[in-house]
Amino acid sequence: xxxxxxxxxxxxxxxxxxxxxxxxxxxxxxxxxxxxxxxxxxxxxxxxxxxxxxxxxxxxxxxxxxxxxxxxxxxxxxxxxxxxxxxxxxxxxxxxxxxxxxxxxxxxxxxxxxxxxxxxxxxxxxxxxxxxxxxxxxxxxxxxxxxxxxxxxxxxxxxxxxxxxxxxxxxxxxxxxxxxxxxxxxxxxxxxxxxxxxxxxxxxxxxxxxxxxxxxxxxxxxxxxxxxxxxxxxx
Amino acid sequence: xxxxxxxxxxxxxxxxxxxxxxxxxxxxxxxxxxxxxxxxxxxxxxxxxxxxxxxxxxxxxxxxxxxxxxxxxxxxxxxxxxxxxxxxxxxxxxxxxxxxxxxxxxxxxxxxxxxxxxxxxxxxxxxxxxxxxxxxxxxxxxxxxxxxxxxxxxxxxxxxxxxxxxxxxxxxxxxxxxxxxxxxxxxxxxxxxxxxxxxxxxxxxxxxxxxxxxxxxxxxxxxxxxxxxxxxxxxxxxxxxxxxxxxxxxxxxxxxxxxxxxxxxxxxxxxxxxxxxxxxxxxxxxxxxxxxxxxxxxxxxxxxxxxxxxxxxxxxxxxxxxxxxxxxxxxx
Numbered sequence: 001x002x003x004x005x006x007x008x009x010x011x012x013x014x015x016x017x018x019x020x021x022x023x024x025x026x027x028x029x030x031x032x033x034x035x036x037x038x039x040x041x042x043x044x045x046x047x048x049x050x051x052x053x054x055x056x057x058x059x060x061x062x063x064x065x066x067x068x069x070x071x072x073x074x075x076x077x078x079x080x081x082x083x084x085x086x087x088x089x090x091x092x093x094x095x096x097x098x099x100x101x102x103x104x105x106x107x108x109x110x111x112x113x114x115x116x117x118x119x120x121x122x123x124x125x126x127x128x129x130x131x132x133x134x135x136x137x138x139x140x141x142x143x144x145x146x147x148x149x150x151x152x153x154x155x156x157x158x159x160x161x162x163x164x165x166x167x168x169x170x171x172x173x174x175x176x177x178x179x180x181x182x183x184x185x186x187x188x189x190x191x192x193x194x195x196x197x198x199x200x201x202x203x204x205x206x207x208x209x210x211x212x213x214x215x216x217x218x219x220x221x222x223x224x225x226x227x228x229x230x231x232x233x234x235x
Numbered sequence: 236x237x238x239x240x241x242x243x244x245x246x247x248x249x250x251x252x253x254x255x256x257x258x259x260x261x262x263x264x265x266x267x268x269x270x271x272x273x274x275x276x277x278x279x280x281x282x283x284x285x286x287x288x289x290x291x292x293x294x295x296x297x298x299x300x301x302x303x304x305x306x307x308x309x310x311x312x313x314x315x316x317x318x319x320x321x322x323x324x325x326x327x328x329x330x331x332x333x334x335x336x337x338x339x340x341x342x343x344x345x346x347x348x349x350x351x352x353x354x355x356x357x358x359x360x361x362x363x364x365x366x367x368x369x370x371x372x373x374x375x376x377x378x379x380x381x382x383x384x385x386x387x388x389x390x391x392x393x394x395x396x397x398x399x400x401x402x403x404x405x406x407x408x409x410x411x412x413x414x415x416x417x418x419x420x421x422x423x424x425x426x427x428x429x430x431x432x433x434x435x436x437x438x439x440x441x442x443x444x445x446x447x448x449x450x451x452x453x454x455x456x457x458x459x460x461x462x463x464x465x466x467x468x469x470x471x472x473x474x475x476x477x478x479x480x481x482x483x484x485x486x487x488x489x490x491x492x493x494x495x496x497x498x499x500x501x502x503x504x505x506x507x508x509x510x511x512x513x514x515x516x517x518x519x520x521x522x523x524x525x526x527x528x529x530x531x532x533x534x535x536x537x538x539x540x541x542x543x544x545x546x547x548x549x550x551x552x553x554x555x556x557x558x559x560x561x562x563x564x565x566x567x
Contacts, residue, residue: 051453076455088450090443101443104436105455151454 002064004029004187005050005155010058012042012049019045021211022058027155027204032181032188034198034219037208043191044085046208047157050189051075051082062155077105081153085160087144091133095124098132098143102150117146120176138169145176149186156180158190162197170194174201199223258558262515269522277407282525288414290521291421295476296491296498297505297513298425299469304507306445306465309368313375315495317353317470318477319488320379321346323387325478326394326486335395339478343471350470354463362462384488392486397478417479424475425514428468432510441465496540497521500547506560516558520546 003026012020020042027033035043049056052072060067062078070078081102082088090098096114103113118124121142127135132143141161148156161177162170174197180186192198199205199219206216207228215228222228273280296314303311311317325342329335357375361367398416402409432438443451444461452458476498477491484490501520505512520543527534527542534542550558 053449053453072449072452073455073457076453082453084450084453088447088453090447090450092446093439093442097439100436100439101451101454101456104440147454 003027004063005189006059006061007046007050008059010046010049010056010060012045012054012056014045014054019054019211020049020056023049023208023211023213025206025213025216027187027189029154029187030181030185031204032177032190032202034195034202034205035189035191035208036193036195036198036205037214039193040210041208042211043208044159045211047082047084047159047189047191050157051080051084053082053084076151079152079154080157081148081151081155082157083144083148083159083161085163087140089132089140089144089147091131093132094129095132095135095143096128098147099124099150102147105151113150113152117149120149120180121146138165138173141165141169141173142176145173145180149180154187156186156188158188160191160193162192162194170197177201258554265519273408277409278529279526280408281410282529283522284410284418285414286522286525287518288411288417288421288521289525290501290518291418292476292479292494292517293497293501293520294514294517295421295424295472295479296494297501297517298428298510299472299476300498300502301505301507301510301513302465302469302472304502305510306441306462307362307365307368309365309372310499311469312369312372312495313379314372314469314473315491315498316376316379316383317346317349318473318480319491320383321349321470321474322477322481322486322490323383323392325474326387326392326481329394335397339397342478343474346470346474347467350467351463353470354466358466359459359463380488387486387488389488394481394486396482398482413482417482420475420479424472428472429510431468437464493540497524497543500543503557504547504550506557509557509559512557512559 005025005027007023007025009022009024010020011018011022023042023046025033025035025046035046037043045054048054050060050062050067052067052070052075056068058068062075062080065078067075067078072082076082090101093101099114099117106113123139124143124146127139132140135143145158145161148158158177161173165173177188177190178201181188188202190198190202199222202219204217205219205222207214207222215222269283273283296318299314299318300310303309303314321342324345325338328338328341333341353375357371358368361371396413398413401412403412403415404410430438432442440451440456441461441464443454444456444458445465448458451461476494480490480494497520498517501517502513503516504520505514505516523546524539524543528536528539554560
């Protein structure tokens with residue numbers, strides 16, 4: 001069986017600065033895969049390379065289809081939802097409008113999806129008309145997840161969902177991601193600084209170091225090796 | 236081939252707060268003043284209605300400027316000339332025997348197409364640079380002016396009167412049917428535009444593309460298309476302004492030039508980022524100019540434009556972001 005997402009020797013650059021030096025990774029359908037590493041290792045750029053929001057080279061395939069010549073909007077239409085750094089929330093728009101934008105690539109009104117999303121985030125119902133920028137950090141992260149979920153993606157790209165959130169909220173958000181994965185079979189590629197919690201969530205993990213894959217394997221193996229933990233994961 | 240990237244990505248941070256209370260009070264006071272004055276004096280009432288009609292035209296064109304400014308932070312200096320050119324197109328259609336209103340709506344459709352094409356062909360190639368876009372719009376101003384003069388000549392042309400020349404009497408007050416018609420057409424177009432932006436998927440996507448282009452593209456919005464459609468809609472609003480100017484100013488290549496300046500003033504008065512502000516700014520300006528023309532002896536028609544800009548300066552000294560503008564905090 002081929003993987004849902006395949007990257008082979010992918011490079012990417014910001015102007016003169018090369019951020020990825022040839023990344024290869026695979027995400028199987030239904031899996032949660034974590035990308036770990038220090039600041040500047042290329043985690044965010046890896047996601048951007050997939051969604052097309054950075055110039056990239058190499059082989060990128062989603063469900064067998066090449067991604068390299070597709071821009072972000074075309075990638076989104078293929079069924080990839082990207083919750084970027086900073087969550088990509090439309091702070092000036094209302095909660096409902098953010099959700100409607102999530103369903104932008106889909107036909108129909110998306111009313112069923114709103115109901116479905118509210119099963120995961122019940123508080124959304126009463127905050128529908130609130131301006132998204134006035135939500136708390138945790139709520140904004142959940143809104144970003146809800147918006148991505150509205151898209152009914154086959155692959156969800158998550159950039160540091162734990163960033164800036166209190167530990168309790170982080171646990172809650174990872175629990176919801178896990179639930180979406182188990183109940184809906186949602187495939188997730190998540191980038192995290194917090195290796196500890198990411199390894200608990202993901203089945204497979206890749207550790208990046210200066211734009212290359214330093215090591216990869218099942219999360220359980222990476223967790224077990226004391227030396228790996230010390231040198232790469234920092235806990 | 237490298238992947239397409241979307242240029243002009245300057246993200247804006249949430250802008251906080253609503254319209255300030257003093258501004259709302261001042262507006263309420265102005266409305267009370269106008270209503271009271273209209274009840275006391277029939278001339279005042281006539282001038283107010285005529286001013287509102289004139290102001291609705293300023294407001295429509297100002298709204299067109301704001302639509303483009305919001306998305307690209309560029310003032311389209313050719314907006315008035317585009318409006319003038321589409322009015323000439325409507326004129327040509329009536330010459331070919333079409334009725335006024337058929338020509339009107341056809342011209343709006345043509346305006347939309349022209350707006351989209353101008354964005355795709357002339358603006359998109361240079362849109363990474365704000366100053367280049369501004370220069371292109373100035374060039375477009377001259378180009379359209381030249382083309383229209385070459386095709387139709389610089390002398391006055393006349394179209395059939397859309398609303399007739401009747402005058403309604405309400406007690407002592409005489410209202411020109413044309414003024415009421417202009418006011419209604421402008422208000423209806425603004426409302427239609429508001430419905431589009433507020434309630435349709437396309438409108439929501441256009442707002443998202445203007446506010447946060449990068450995030451909008453990630454949810455699947457074709458940001459470049461939204462910009463082109465924005466230019467099309469702005470051109471339609473401009474065409475409405477041009478067509479509604481024609482009954483009083485008649486057709487000539489310079490017909491929209493002063494009006495564009497008033498529209499700038501109206502847009503800046505309202506706050507360049509605020510569509511509602513542009514419309515209200517336009518109405519205020521129209522009424523104000525008509526009333527001082529009536530009651531202030533030295534305010535002759537030559538002084539109208541300088542007076543408008545003097546008022547604008549005073550307002551901007553007190554509120555640099557306009558009446559409805561909000562402070563912009565930019566991410567660096």
